[in-house]
Amino acid sequence: NAGVTQTPKFQVLKTGQSMTLQCAQDMNHEYMSWYRQDPGMGLRLIHYSVGAGITDQGEVPNGYNVSRSTTEDFPLRLLSAAPSQTSVYFCASSYVQGGTEAFFGQGTRLTVV
Amino acid sequence: AQSVAQPEDQVNVAEGNPLTVKCTYSVSGNPYLFWYVQYPNRGLQFLLKYITGDNLVKGSYGFEAEFNKSQTSFHLKKPSALVSDSALYFCAVRVLAAGNKLTFGGGTRVLVKP
Numbered sequence: 001n002a003g004v005t006q007t008p009k010f011q012v013l014k015t016g017q018s019m020t021l022q023c024a025q026d027m028n029h030e031y032m033s034w035y036r037q038d039p040g041m042g043l044r045l046i047h048y049s050v051g052a053g054i055t056d057q058g059e060v061p062n063g064y065n066v067s068r069s070t071t072e073d074f075p076l077r078l079l080s081a082a083p084s085q086t087s088v089y090f091c092a093s094s095y096v097q098g099g100t101e102a103f104f105g106q107g108t109r110l111t112v113v
Numbered sequence: 114a115q116s117v118a119q120p121e122d123q124v125n126v127a128e129g130n131p132l133t134v135k136c137t138y139s140v141s142g143n144p145y146l147f148w149y150v151q152y153p154n155r156g157l158q159f160l161l162k163y164i165t166g167d168n169l170v171k172g173s174y175g176f177e178a179e180f181n182k183s184q185t186s187f188h189l190k191k192p193s194a195l196v197s198d199s200a201l202y203f204c205a206v207r208v209l210a211a212g213n214k215l216t217f218g219g220g221t222r223v224l225v226k227p
Contacts, residue, residue: 004156031213040122042203042219043157050213058214090156092215099145099164099207102215104156 002026006091006105013081013112021076021108023091029103030096032074036060036087037107043090049074050096081112115140117206117218125224132194134221136187136204145207146187147215148178150200157203163187174198194225 007022025032033048035058045058049068063085065077074093078085088109094102116139126132138144145164149157161172163180171177178189187204204218 033215035217040219042119043217045214045216048212048214056212092157094215096213097209099162101147101159101162102157103159104149106156107154 004091004093004103004105006089006108008108009106011108011110013078013110015081015083015112017081019078019081021078021089021091021110023074023076023093023105024072025074025091025093025103026072027093027103028071029093030071031102032068032091032093033058033102034064034066034074034076035090035092036085037090038087046076046089078110083112086110086112115144115206115208115211115214115216117204117216119202119204119218119221121221122219123222123224125226126194128196128225128227129193132189132191132198132223132225134189134202134204134223136189136218138185138187138204138206140206140208140211142208142210145209146178146180147205147207148172148176148187148189149203149205149217151203151220152200160189160202194223196225196227199223199225 034046035043047066049055091105092102147162148160168180
């Protein structure tokens, strides 16, 4: 049982480059989300989705795009990378019911130079 | 908007002593509350949750947490800490009426000394 799989684990980008962080889950979870983790700031929600074809913004969405064409996949796109996007990114999934816990991927450490 | 506060950046405790990590929340509606733990260079792992019912919930690795509605708190506790409990702990809240978003506190680093 793979759970939540994120790729890549590490990435270095130059300012202005674009890239896509991949996230896939095999638990048939409706709810998927992306967070960034920065020192002293906890985890901040970037975008989330409650099902295929439905996405919404979290608290720090600027500079990021998402789409949800299938239940399993929820890629995060950086359109034009900036040094402020240097962070550790986590994907999470859960059932849509509020009382269910989320499962997290192992994270992607992104450095923008 | 919902929010979670973890007032202590770091908690130091001697092995064998009780451990408490504090969490308070602010929401409109009935909260679902969670604790997660993060070990170095790893993703977050679920510890325990409060949905409804008994205010004292028990979770993995001997951890428990008490839901206090009047104080809007959900403190994490362990009666006897282990060195292996040293990690980063996050409190989180979810409100179904608020889009079901999972909102995290800033995290508390726990250091258990032998």
